[in-house]
Amino acid sequence: MSSNNLNLTLKVWKQKNSQDKGQFETYQVKDISDEMSFLEMFDVLNEKLIAEGKEPVTFDHDCREGICGACSMYIDGKPHGPWLANTVCQLHMRAYKDGDTVTVEPWRANAFPVIKDLMVDRSAFDRIIQAGGYISVNTGNAQDANNIPIEKQLADDSFAAAACIGCGACVAACKNSSAMLFLSAKVSHLALLPQGAIERKTRVLNMIAQMDAEGFGACTNTGACEAVCPKEISLTNIARLNQEYLLAGLTAEK
Helix, strand or coil: CCCCEEEEEEEEEECCCCCCCCEEEEEEEEEEECCCEHHHHHHHHHHHHHHCCCCCCCCCCCCCCCCCCCCCCEECCEECCCCCCCCHHHCEHHHCCCCCEEEEECCCCCCCCEEECCEECCHHHHHHHHHHCCCCCCCCCHHHHHCCCCCHHHHHHHHHHCCCCCCCHHHHHCCCCECHHHHHHHHHHHHCCHHHCCCHHHHHHHHHHHHHHHCCECCCCCCHHHHHCCCCCCCHHHHHHHHHHHHHHHHCCC
16 A cells, blocks of 8 residues: 655644643644654654754653553644544554644543643552552462462453553543543552452552542543543442442441
């Protein structure tokens, strides 16, 4: 399949830091191959800006393989852009037509303050995971772990929940900036396994308390989070989280 070259207009959010007001800047990029990823297109833009003696656009990235979740940004108002089950690094320029105008901006959530331009501070997610603590069960070597009997459906559900990469798209899509889909995935993948049973109650209580302390909003079950999740984490995990939280609260030691 032959490639086509595109000329695009980019409206990119520029912001020096979390205190700066910020504004959109307009850039022109020319002869962009439709086989490039969206981030590769930004690389070309930044090389052009540097050659012109201008400041490049700051954006977050790492693996560029849909694994790390770092490339968090709205593209034309949609987290990670127009493709479903997709991160920005997996979005390719064939999604656009020659002459298109594309608007790019950072996540908009109080719990994700802007560091610079398109890069936001998602360390609130790290603190939520840290609040969950460690598991005290020693599973042993691989052959020992394989000998632990686990119902296949539970194993499958746990594996699906563990696929969450913590990108923050769920928060970005939610009208309340809720982190419930992220948190429910992190709670579910351990709650479904015997290794996570001992700290099961304290884990969910501590992680929800930390989520609230970080300033994330409440969940109203609109489903926007599931719709934009690049790993297609299911809303059923939120139901499981609520069940875990209720059970932990009712049986907590006074």
